[in-house]
Amino acid sequence: MKNNNCSKKLWYIKKNWQLYIFFLMPAVILTFIFKYIPMGGILIAFKDYNSLKGIWGSDWVGLKYFERFISSPDFFRYLINTLKLSLFGLLWGFPVPILLALILNRIRQEGIKRKIQLLIYLPNFISVIILCGMVKIFLSPVGPINSLFGTSTDFMSMPEAFRTIYIASGIWQGAGWGSILYTAALANSSQELIEAAIVDGANIFQQIWHVDLSAIKNVIVIQFILQAGNIMSIGFEKAYALQTDMNIPSSEILATYVYKIGLLSGDYGFSTAVGLFNSIINVVLLVFVNEIVSKLNEGQGI
Amino acid sequence: MGIRKKSFADSLFYVVGYLMLGIFTLAIIFPIFYVIIASFMDPTVLQNKGISFDFSNWSTDAYRRVLENRMIWVGFKNSIIYSVAFSVVSVGITVLAAYPMSKKDLIGKKIFNAFFVITMFFGGGLVPTYLLISDLKMLDTIWAVILPNAFNVWNMILARTYYQSIPTELREASAIDGASELVYFFKILFPVCKPIVLVLVLYQFVGMWNSYFDPMIYLSDANMQPLQLVLRSILIQNTPEPGMVSDITGFAEMSKIAELLKYSTIVVSSIPLLIMYPFFQKYFEKGIMVGSIKG
Helix, strand or coil: CHHHHHHHHHHHHHHCHHHHHHHHHHHHHHHHHHHHHHHHHHHHHHEECCCCCHHHHCEECCCHHHHHHHCCHHHHHHHHHHHHHHHHHHHHHCHHHHHHHHHHHCCCCHHHHHHHHHHHHHHHHCCHHHHHHHHHHHHCCCCHHHHHHCCCCCHHHCHHHHHHHHHHHHHHHHHHHHHHHHHHHHHHCCHHHHHHHHHCCCCHHHHHHHHHHHHHHHHHHHHHHHHHHCHHHCCHHHHHHHCCCCCHHHHCCHHHHHHHHHHHCCCHHHHHHHHHHHHHHHHHHHHHHHHHHHHHCCCCCC | CCCCCCCHHHHHHHHHHHHHHHHHHHHHHHHHHHHHHHCCCCHHHHHHHCCCCCHHHCCCHHHHHHHCCHHHHHHHHHHHHHHHHHHHHHHHHHHHHHHHHCCCCCCCHHHHHHHHHHHHHCCCCHHHHHHHHHHCCCCCCCHHHHCCCCCCHHHHHHHHHHHHCCCCHHHHHHHHCCCCHHHHHHHHHHHHCHHHHHHHHHHHHHHHHHCCHHHHHHCCCHHHCCHHHHHHHHHHCCCCCHHHHCCCCCHHHHHHHHHHHHHHHHHHHHHHHHHHHHHHHHHHHHHHHHHHHHC
């Protein structure tokens, strides 16, 4: 029986060899080389890496790097910075797209609605460098914001301003685009329910609360959980582009720290150890989040 | 709708809601508008008085300086090469892999799926990847920015979802006619799936066009740098390309010009995007929708 099953499988593979060789092979090879081999390279985190000896030949140092960063006050500051930046970003940034979608949904003139959408989606396509360049221009001591208030504050050098700048510019860039999913869910919600609510004398807030919000409730929950699962994987590019020597106390996050000690200072082992720690927290978070989603979603994970 | 008179609550909603939407929209228009106007101004007037609509002061000097600079054009050229090459290679590999993964009866499907999906959540990290690229002698070559992220698991899932919406009868009928999987894919499935392919191409193109991290760490040769790295030195590091300000003497004058150059650089580098945007915007929206069905 088992043998029969096996030969059946072999027959299938033989018959459909094109599927494996032609369609899947390129993706498998690329994934193996560029994703799995670096996973093996994580060994560097436990070794005294020497480029002449290679990864395998280098001497083991055990948990030296982990002990070093766990006992370093800098590391905890950067961990806290990372968490604060993404948590506050989530807290402030999350409701804005929902609000935008709820308001847009009430615009009856299709033409105007389309024009506004076209406009608020636009910043999503501006590159990180241009966005940060614009932020720096607008906030410079001689820039328009300062001349508007007649001051000359150098916002970019203030550690206490960094998070606000980062989060506000993130909302500016991403909130419009983020509203698409909600707008789509609202468009699919039943017009009859709204009409029934109106007949029942519900005012617009009651309609939104009982009809619109319940129509997009699932999307909101899924989006929130997905974003919450990503709080440790906050990107390198924007934080690094907004960094100045002066705002480092709040702008240094784990991703930029890993880059600096690894590639700029050449401390490969230590950098890999910090990166590994970061991705482990991330995986734990994601597994946890996936559990919650499947509980809410009647057994279906992401 | 028209039967009922608008209540106070309704009016409140419309006033507050439209106000909020208006402020948000203005907050997006204003900076873009400001940058465009400022790029035409005289640097001294701009610094002392801000933007003005006194056209007599306007000049295209800043544009001349940016457009005459070689590095901007090198950046444009490299960005176009990298983005075109990346989107072709990446989407090619991704839509191919998505096809077997869309089949219900593929043997080994679970294994392949796990093999791919794990990489979405866990990776080697910066240093091991960098050392690999360096060992493969790919530093300062176009391959370093193209190959490592060419296969995109998320895009594969999008393409797979799209294939699954195509009736399997199509494959069965073609199999009766003796068409192999290859023939079926290229002659029948691929033409039907053009919308999703276009969406993925645009995603990958814009993603590569806007990225700067990979080029920054893998390409140190100035002649290989994409536009974003040229912009980075002008906008973020405050160092205009040498040729742009070589005729200026005096530090104060130079820093004013350098400031003005930022505006014109932003405009020049955004023009391709602004021209294309109305055309590709709706495809991106479509892409998000395909993704949300599964996600």
